[in-house]
Amino acid sequence: MRVFIAACLTALASVFALPAHGQVVIASNTEGGGGSLIAVSGTAGLATPFAVTTPGLLTGVEVKLGNNGAASNAIVEIRSGPSLPGVVIASGSVVANVGGLPTFTVPMSPGVALVTGGPYWISIRTTGPGTNVRTSTSVGAWILNGSSWSLTSSVSSPYFRVLGVSLTGACCNPVSTGCLVLTSTQCANFGGIYGGDTSVCSVPQCLPVGACCRGLSCSLTTQPGCLTASVGVPPGRWLGPGAACPAPSQPNPCCVADINGSGARDVSDIFAFLSAWFAGCP
16 A cells, blocks of 8 residues: 555656745845935945745845946845844845846855745945945835944835745655655645655654544644653554544544444443453453
8 A cells, every 4th residue: 555655656746847946036026117326435235124925945136236337346135133234144246347227146145044924134235336226116225324224215125036946845645654845835735744844754754644542632643653651741542544533523532431433432332342352352
């Protein structure tokens, strides 16, 4: 049976025809019109907070930059924290040495995982003599003056797209040891159990899951998880791979006194027990 299920999993993997990671846009800001001059001389910057729409492993940030009279180095940063300056968790640099506002995809190092929550910020800094940044339609951005950031309502936030690859992990079939590397969404559609982002397929992780009885309570877990005791939690009684916990209207398999599984404890359970006893059933 397991050989058959493993073959089915292999076939499903080919049907998905997906690489281990897929390119995703983690976050973006709507592109507006014109450019905003953020550095004439010295050091200046433009920043805005962003929310992660698709969790992923960061690979780069797409921005549109141009020079203003001479080439200038622009530094694009991803920051984390409730407010600026926050903590720089990834950065990359580019030389804006052409006119207009061409698109630059700035590689990010290191490739960190960006997940829902945050908060995250994107900042574009430059050492001058001048850099134009394509802005969004949203007025209100943080600007860098010397070493401090301040919010202004007269400047638009920068246009950007945060790029990455989708986070994947081990997806285990609930009634076999089969495992595929999928995204959490793909795993849910497959009916599997997702092991978490960046998790890998391993035999212990993909042990079969079944109903575990502790007293009259029932939960789904692996056999080792069921038989392992912890502080205040006794070892349970595992009902086997694929065994399900009952719905409220169904007989409770965790009630050992319900010998015949009728859903009621009555005299017929006593006769069923005695019948098994005299038949030599352990």
